[in-house]
Amino acid sequence: MMKVALIGNQNSGKTSLFNILTGTNQKVGNWPGVTIERKEGKIKDTDITIVDLPGIYSLSPYTAEEEVSRQYILEEKPDVVINIVDATSIERSLYLTTQLLELDTKVIIALNMADMLEKKQIRIDEQKLSELLHTSIVRISALKQTGIDELIQLIRSQSILENHHQKIYAPRVEDILDYIMRHRGCNRFEAVKIFEKEERYLGYVTDSILYRIDQIEKSYQYDTEQIIANERYNFITHIKNQCVTQPKNVVTITDRLDKILLNKWLAIPIFACIMALIYYLAVGVVGSWTVDLVDGAIHSFSGWVAETLHHLGASSWIISLICDGIIKGVGAVLNFAPQLVILFLCIAILETSGYMSRIAFFLDKVFKKFGLSGKSLIPFIVGSGCSVPGIMTARTVEDEDERAITIVCTPFIPCSAKLPIIAMFAGAFFDQYSGLITVSLYFLAIVIILISSVILKKFFFKGNPSSFISELPEYKLPSIKYVCRDVSEKVIAFIKRAGTVILICSIVVWFLLSFNWKLQYGVNVEDSILASIGNVFAWVFYPMLGEWSWGATVSAIQGLVAKEQVVSSMNIIAGLAEESQDVTALFGSGVFGFFNPASAYAFCMFNLFSAPCFGAIGAMRRELGSTKRMFQAILFQTGLAWILGCLAFGVGSLILHFI
Amino acid sequence: MKHLKKGQKGHLSDLTIGQIARVTGLHNDSRAVRRRLLDMGITTGVEVKVKKIAPLGDPVDIELRGYELCIRRKDMENIDIEVIK
Known part of the structure; x- marks a missing residue:
């Protein structure tokens, strides 16, 4: 084969x-x-x-x-x-x-x-x-x-031409390469590597070879690595002059676009506007008229299912499992699919157009100051779709320290699964400002990344000088076919997750909410297994909620499975806690009624910036290369998120007090 | 920044936008960085043009061998040039 x-x-x-x-x-x-x-x-x-x-x-x-x-x-x-x-x-x-x-x-x-x-x-x-x-x-x-x-x-x-091993270097260089091949019995490729004294081939450099290398380096006045690179390019220029004709000094569309997009004064405001527009569109505009629509549809579907099951003679616990557990939990997440389509679409266009490389180019200086590379920005933007590919993209960052910091910081960027959390709280507490609140959280994420990298660089890394050497590609019109395929694939993956992980979690949550430790069904949610688990950990969240809330506690913990599960869990809890099945009742219910704008923003922040989901944690472990560093990273993220959440609640409460 | 005229020698970092120069030498402390620059086509004798400068002044986008390369000023200081235009 x-x-x-x-x-x-x-x-x-x-x-x-x-x-x-x-x-x-x-x-x-x-x-x-x-x-x-x-x-x-x-x-x-x-x-x-x-x-x-x-x-x-x-x-x-x-x-x-x-x-x-x-x-x-x-x-x-x-x-x-x-x-x-x-x-x-x-x-x-x-x-x-x-x-x-x-x-x-x-x-x-x-x-x-x-x-x-x-x-x-x-x-x-x-x-x-x-x-x-x-x-x-x-x-x-x-x-x-x-x-x-x-x-x-x-x-x-199979009629491909065999490699000819053409002698492309100067005769004096070729003589030495011949000598190395004979002397070491190696092929041409290896001979060149030995000649260049590449690290991995240093063991093959014998005294007689070294003598010849020294001789030629003296006469060229620079080292063999440079001799080879120079002569390769000389050979190419020679060939190119014979085979390629191209017009000189054309001003391309790329140059004209860059005049504006890389303009000294406009570049950064344009970038900020583009990013703000993406989230404003996704959460503010599209969110406002799709969420209610989809929510309404799911609600009436749930009602229809309940009625049908009732007619079929199903017992009340089955109806509750399907309607209050599964449909409520999965539906709460599916609600946000339309918003994600917009988000994924915008990211795909950014990626294929060539603008991404520009962002890395003009933000490099800022990022360098904070211990990151301009190239770190690419993982961050990819990470706004999903942290896992974002963390993996960090491989393009050359410097090891910068790469590690980039990996730890990528989950700070709210991924698409965190978008439902933001959208739910922003929609409920900030009404017509929901788009603005969302954008504020993304900019906050950037600020946190910059602060974190300074902290990380100072305490965990040595800080070697690094460099930024990157090609600047031309702008391309995004291919509609690829963009559509990319978006549909990501949306399908999101829906699939709703049908698997979220579905199973919803069943587990429903079970833990409907039963007490004696396995009696139909208990008051306050006496359920889940409530007792939540009460054990509720103190952790007290400083940012101003309330002992088992419901918020268990929901935040479930974010480890998948971040959108936080929304799903809160919906199921609120649904089972209240007799009335009103869709807007989430924050009107007894369990979550205590939320005010300050605690909503603080709780949002904690969920966004604390340890990411297991998928992203796994990616962090792989890319950081050790379990110890992974745990350090999670601890750092969660600790920072907790402190910030508490601060936000304090400041927010003060502001609310004076309004 | 000094302003170099035609025929003068200096470092790549001395050039202003639109200037063209020929590379005469590379001397970077980091072997890996120097190797990368060589691989990307910055070899002795090649013509480079300063094409775009990032809004904050660094890095710089240079044109060489029919494509564009971004590089930080710090690394440009280690590249010797002779101004052509």
Whole structure:
């Protein structure tokens, strides 16, 4: 069975090609580093395995996710490597190609973005390029899906050109490489690595090799690493001059857009407006006219089910389990699906348009001051959808300290599952200001992140100087197809979670609420098992609620399973506590009647900033690499959230006192 | 910041927006950072143009080899250049 690997620079369209070849829907975006782990699939209608690797610029790894690609190519030895080359920035892309051509694996070059060439009036003589590089080339467009069949045919035909191991360096360098190959019995790729004195190959540098390296470094006046890089690029420039013609000094749409979006005075206000608009739209505008609608529908559905079951002769506890437990709990969460569609849509557009890389670019200076990298912002924005992919995206941050701080701070950004909590409290207590309150919580999240990183940097990390080296991609019109697929997938995942995790939790909550420790059914909720558990821990929340509330306590704890469960649980508790089944009764019920705007805001804050759900905690453990650091992180997050919650309640109560 | 004229030597960080220069040397303390810069195409002899500067003055977006690269001023100070334009 054949194994094919897809490799190329970051943002060169590997994942798009992978999706076309396999027919699956992996995440694509327009920022460097969308793919962080390798993904495997089968080319449609064949048994050829294809692997999508994280983007790399060179086979000398610089970040954690680049290491994944390098290891795969060197250790798993695929039969064929498809090297995706972004035809619009061919010079930089071929740098990786020159390294791949030193391996013993066959290489196919897929010249991507063929559709953009015409627009940019770039002409590439593919025939000539293929001759000069001694390798097979297919021109494709992953966007327009052209050239794909030719590519598949070429892979299957096995008529791919063998690597020629062309001598591309100066004769003096080639002599030494020949010597190393003979002396150490290694291949060309390894010989170059030994010549460059790469860390992993230092053990192979013998005195006779070192002598030759010293000699050549003296005559070049710089070290072998630089000699190799220079000569690779010289070779590429030489080839490019023969095969590529492109117009000079064109002002692109990207440049014109950047004049505004990266403008000295406008950039940050525009960014703030865009982010505020997203949440205002999702929670304020759409939320206000969908929540009541969906809520009403669910309420009448619940009534209909109860009546039908009653007619069928079902006993009262079954009706209560289904209506007060399942429908109430799951429905409370499903309520927010329309708002999430808007949120996911906005994030998808941000991701695919290329604006994300700009945000990292212009906020780098601010973030650097607080011990983060501009690239940390990408995990934060991805994290506003879900913390798990957000935490994983932190791999694109090169510096280890900055990456760890980014991982710990990503869950502070309210994810989509926390949105229902915000929307519920904001809608109930802040009425027409609900959009504003929501936006305030997101900006608060950013402030907390900045403060936390200063604290973390000071006490837990050494603080090495770091750097920010990143490609700035061009703006692209988001592909409607990908955006729609991305949004629907995330919404379906949310609905699925409502049908599984939330459903099971709802049943458990209903059970614990309906029975007492003697397992008698139909007890007053105050005497239920859940209430007694909540009463044990209620003191924790007293300072931010001003009330001993077992209901709020147990609901907050359930946030560990899934954050939207907080909303689900509160709804079930309120429903069972009250005889009347009025939908607006949540905060009118005896259990939650004590909430005022101050405690609502404080409780909201605690739920947003305390330990994330188990899924995100698991991701934190994996990415931080140790259970100890994970527990430290959770403790830090929860401690901070508690202090902030108590402070917010204190300040809020003061304000309420004077209004 | 000093203003460099055509033919003058200095560091990449000395350039103002729109200026073009040729790289004459790289000397970074961190081997990893230097390697990354080499990989991204900042080698001796390459022409670079300062294209965009972040609203807060740092990092800087430079154009080279037909694409755009963002880089912090601190790292630009370690790149020697000769101004072409």
